[in-house]
Amino acid sequence: MTASGPTTQRSSEPTTQAASEPTAQATTQEAARPAAGPRTEPSTEPITEPAAAAGQMPTAAEPAPAELTARADAVAVALDAARDEIGPDLAARARADLDRVRHRLELGADRTVVALVGGTGSGKSSLFNAISGLEFADVGELRPTTEVAAACVWGGPADPLLDFLQVSRERRIGRESVLDGEHERALHGMVLLDLPDHDSVATEHADQVDRLVPLVDLLVWVVDPQKYADNLLHSRYLTALAGRQGSMLVLVNQADTLPPAAVDRVRADVAALLAAEGLPSVPVLATSAVDHTGIAEVRARLAAAVARPSAAARTAAAELAAVAARLEPALGRVDPAALDDDARDRASADLARAAGADAVAAAVAAGTRTLARPQAPAAASVAAVRDAWVAGVVAHLPDRWADAVDRAVAPTTALVPATAAAVADVPLPARPSRPRRLALAAAGLALVAVVAVVVAVVADVGWPLLVPAVLAVAGAGALLALARTARRSAATAAAAGYRAAVADRVRGVVEEHLVAPTQDVLARHDRLRRTLDG
Numbered sequence: 001m002t003a004s005g006p007t008t009q010r011s012s013e014p015t016t017q018a019a020s021e022p023t024a025q026a027t028t029q030e031a032a033r034p035a036a037g038p039r040t041e042p043s044t045e046p047i048t049e050p051a052a053a054a055g056q057m058p059t060a061a062e063p064a065p066a067e068l069t070a071r072a073d074a075v076a077v078a079l080d081a082a083r084d085e086i087g088p089d090l091a092a093r094a095r096a097d098l099d100r101v102r103h104r105l106e107l108g109a110d111r112t113v114v115a116l117v118g119g120t121g122s123g124k125s126s127l128f129n130a131i132s133g134l135e136f137a138d139v140g141e142l143r144p145t146t147e148v149a150a151a152c153v154w155g156g157p158a159d160p161l162l163d164f165l166q167v168s169r170e171r172r173i174g175r176e177s178v179l180d181g182e183h184e185r186a187l188h189g190m191v192l193l194d195l196p197d198h199d200s201v202a203t204e205h206a207d208q209v210d211r212l213v214p215l216v217d218l219l220v221w222v223v224d225p226q227k228y229a230d231n232l233l234h235s236r237y238l239t240a241l242a243g244r245q246g247s248m249l250v251l252v253n254q255a256d257t258l259p260p261a262a263v264d265r266v267r268a269d270v271a272a273l274l275a276a277e278g279l280p281s282v283p284v285l286a287t288s289a290v291d292h293t294g295i296a297e298v299r300a301r302l303a304a305a306v307a308r309p310s311a312a313a314r315t316a317a318a319e320l321a322a323v324a325a326r327l328e329p330a331l332g333r334v335d336p337a338a339l340d341d342d343a344r345d346r347a348s349a350d351l352a353r354a355a356g357a358d359a360v361a362a363a364v365a366a367g368t369r370t371l372a373r374p375q376a377p378a379a380a381s382v383a384a385v386r387d388a389w390v391a392g393v394v395a396h397l398p399d400r401w402a403d404a405v406d407r408a409v410a411p412t413t414a415l416v417p418a419t420a421a422a423v424a425d426v427p428l429p430a431r432p433s434r435p436r437r438l439a440l441a442a443a444g445l446a447l448v449a450v451v452a453v454v455v456a457v458v459a460d461v462g463w464p465l466l467v468p469a470v471l472a473v474a475g476a477g478a479l480l481a482l483a484r485t486a487r488r489s490a491a492t493a494a495a496a497g498y499r500a501a502v503a504d505r506v507r508g509v510v511e512e513h514l515v516a517p518t519q520d521v522l523a524r525h526d527r528l529r530r531t532l533d534g
Contacts, residue, residue: 065105068316071534072098072105075323078528085400085524086330097214097323101316104215107161109312112305115193117209117237118222123253126289127222128152128194131299132175149195149208155188162191165215186303198237213237214319217311218302221250225258228270242278243325244318247311249283249301250274256288324532331529332397334522339393339515347389347514348507351415354381355423357502373428376420383412389514393522404521410513418513422505429498 076098079091086094116124129135132152150171151162162172175184195212196205213219221238241248252270255263263286271284283301287294305311337343352358356374390409394402410418 065109065310065313065316068313068320069102069105071320071531072101072316074531075320075528078524078531079327081524082528083404083524085404085521086327086528087400090327090330094323094327097319100215101319101323103164104312105316107164107312109310111155111158111161111189111191112217112308112311113161113165113191113193113215113315114218114220114302114305115195115212115216116220116222117195117198117213118253119224119227120197122197122222122224122227123289124194124197124222127251127253127287127295127298128192130289130292130295131192131302132173134173134175149193149212151194152192154184154190154192158191165191165193165212167193187299187306190302190306192302213241214322215315217247217315218305219244219248220298221248222253223250223270224254225252225262225266228252228266228273238274238279239277243321245279245282247305247314247318248279249285249298251285251287251294251298253287253289255286255293256290320534324534327528327532330398330400331525331532332401334393334525335396338395339518339522343389343392344507344510344515345503347385347510348503350385350388351377351382351419351509352423352499352502352506354378354385355419355502355506357423357426357499357506360428360498374420374423377416379412379416382415382419386410386412386415386514389518393518397525401521401525405518408517408521410517415509415513418509419506422509423502425505426498426501 076095079086079094079098082091116128118124128150134152148171149165149167150173151165151167152173152175153162154175157174159169159172162169175187193212193216196208198206198209219241250270252263252267258266267284267286271282274280274282274284285294285297285301287298289295308314354377356377360374386409390402390406394405397405
C-alpha cells in the first residue's frame, strides 16, 4: 500500500554530517524530515496520558527479563528431553519462538516496539506518517508499497533490534532532532512499525506479519469503516491474541469518510465485536490521517505504553504463554492415581493370579496334602495385565506420549518369565505340626478309653473303670475338634502368608518392569509440564 497524504521531493542539497560516516537510519531520517507545505505533523500540544488509558490497558506484575530468559531456557531443555513425544513441526516452531524470545530479551528492555497492523486500504501508511509527523521525501524510492515492514525510531538508532526484527536498513526512519525540542520526548525509546497488509494476496506479506506480531510490544490494529468485521482479521489474529488484549489498541481509521453521527456508532460496533470475542478491554479509537482526528490521543496512548516499564519483558512473557498454549494439546495430563499404590497392588495381584498363586493358596487353605508348584503364567493373561496398566497411565495423554509409555513398559515376553521366576522363588507352605500333635493326643486318649472298657468287661470291675473310659473318650473328642480348628486356622494363615510372600515378589516385578519404565517417560512429561505452567 502506498503512503497517502501529500509528499515532497527530497532536497538536492547535501547534508552536513559529523566526522563519522552517517548511518543508514540517520540518512533516512534526513530524507524523511518534515517537508514544507501540507504535512502530517502531530498535535503540537504536550503529550499526556488519557484518563482511561491505564484502566483499558491494565498491567500485571512485571516479570523480570532474567526470570523470563531462565524460563525460556528451561522450556527449551525440557522440550529437548521430551524427544519425539512432541511432533517435529510443533517442536521446531516452539524452539524458534523460544530463540526469538531470548534474543529479544538479550537486546534489552529499553525499547518499546509498536506495530500498525491492518488490511489493504486501511490507511496504515498514512497513519504512520501522521503519528511520526514525517513525510517520505521520495515515495517512488522509499515506499512504493508496504511489501516489507518499515520502522520509525524515537531515541536514536536501534540497529541491533531492527536487525533482529529483519527491517531492512533502507526502511528505517529516524525521529527526534534538535528542532523538536521536548515535543517528541514522551515517545523516546519507541520503534513504530508499519507492517505489510495481513490480507494481501501475496503470501509473503502475511508471513511477515505472522513473524513480527509475536515480537511486538503494542499491537495497533487499523481497520476501515467498511471492513472492520473482516473474518480473517478476527479469526486469525484478534481472537488468537486474546491473552494480550492489555497490549492492543484498535483504530477505526478514515473517520473523515463517515458522517459525524456515524463515527461513534461504528466505534461502538467494533467494541461490541471485540467484547463478543473475549477482548472487552481493548480500547477502540476513531482516527483520520486527513483531518488528524484522534491522532493526538493515539500518540498519548503510545506515550503511555512507552512509559510503562519492561514492555519487552511483557511481550516475552506473552509469547512464552503462547508457546505453552500451542504445546498444551500435545502434552495432556497424567492421572496421579494411575501410578499409586492401589494401581500397583492391582497389577501385582493380577500377575500373581495369572501365575496360579491364588490356586496354590486356595489349596493350602483347604488343607490339601500334596501341593502342585505354580506354572509359568499364560502369555494372554500377562498381556491383559500389561495392557490394563498402560491404559490406566495413558488415559489422558496424546498418542505420542501414549506410544512412548507403551514402548517403555516391558513386553509380555519379558513379563511372563519374570513373573514365573518371582512366584517360583516363594517356597510352598509346610504342613503345620500343632494340629498333628493334638490329633495324636486325641488318639492316645481314645486308646486309653478302649483299654479301660476292655479291662472293665474282662475283669468284671464295672463302673470304676467305665467312668475313666468315658472321660477319656470325651477328651479325645475335644482334642480332635481342637485339632481340626487348629488345622483350619494354620492352613488359613499359611495361605495368607504364601499370598503375601508372592505379592511381595511379584510387586518387585511390577516396580521393575511396569512402574520404573513408566516413570522414566512421565518424568520427561512432568518436566515439560512444570516449565510450561511456570
